[in-house]
Amino acid sequence: MVQDDSLDVADHGPMTGERDGDLRRGSGVALWKQIAETLEAEIVSGARPAGARLPVEAELAERFGVNRHTVRRALGVLTERGLVEATPGRGTFVKEPPLRYPIGPRTRFSEIVLANGREPHGRFLGSQVEAATPDVARELGLSVGDRVLRIDTMHEADGVPMSCGSSWFVHSRCQDLDLIYAATGSLTRALSTLGIVDYRRKETRIGARIADERERMLLAIPAGRSVMVLERVDVDIAGVPLQWGRSSFVADRVQLIIKP
Structure with missing residues (x-):
């Protein structure tokens, strides 16, 4: 003070x-x-x-x-x-006012940021094919050890970091999704290229904690700042699990709005 x-x-x-x-x-x-x-x-x-x-x-x-x-x-x-x-x-x-971020059946970062009159940008940080952990397997309806594709990303609005996190996809269904996302910066467009034309949010879980060192670096925030941690499950139009993700949002840059 x-x-x-x-x-x-x-x-x-x-x-x-x-x-x-x-x-x-x-x-x-x-x-x-x-x-x-x-x-x-x-x-x-x-x-x-x-x-x-x-x-x-x-x-x-x-x-x-x-x-x-x-x-x-x-x-x-x-x-x-x-x-x-x-x-x-x-x-x-x-300081910009907090980004109004509605969470509903159809939650798309780019559309939300554009609706706020700001410019969205998704940044590809890396990817890896790995064995599904118990948590990932449970959320995607797989067996432990099944191959999944993890994509690490961060998202900005007008160049200001808003969130960073990871998403896991069934590898057999989403091969090369990481390469397409890296080229387009849009998950929606990348999935569409693979024939997955739409998806919806099945569930969102929200928590909060102090940002760790990696989050502080990616989100450009000082030690002691809080992040809201969102875990999400998205399914395709047939209701089959498509992705499970965990993202950390800078708490005072985003206002979460829960939509029915």
Whole structure:
């Protein structure tokens, strides 16, 4: 928690009462607080819309005539208020409202993201043919040890990571699905290429926990952040199990909506 220390000498210039950039020095209000309030006003007014990238610390420090430590403290306040979010390797962005994510009989990530006015992207992370574990075999109606195809993916909206996870398919039915998905970035299109024209959600289970190291790296979130873990079973139009998957969603980037 950032301390509200308006008497922090390091945050003040000479007590002249003169303005420096957008700040008023000598007002008795810490400069980091004034910077936070100025940027917040720009966000609330729409001057910095949702998804907009903030200038880097050095640029903000030059604008306000302060050191980078003072800027960093101001950005910490905005992060705590849920107004901005820092993504490692990308910068600090005005936080988008949570993605409304309906879960119903027909749940498609790309369609959901497009309906929110954002650009979807599915990223292929890897695949492997492996023996079905007891959990996978139970969900897909197989015997333990049967060959299954595991596909690891992550999904983004406007370039912001939303989820990552794995899906398991009956290998004899979905050979080369991983290659097609890697080329198209769409599971629906990849399955259609194999003659599976439609599928529906049979069941979704939702849990939550603290993100592990791999999830933090893929989803660009700091230690201690929570993820919602969704386990799903999809079946084809004949009701035959098609895939079982487990995905981790960044908890504060997605709003799950359960549809009947």
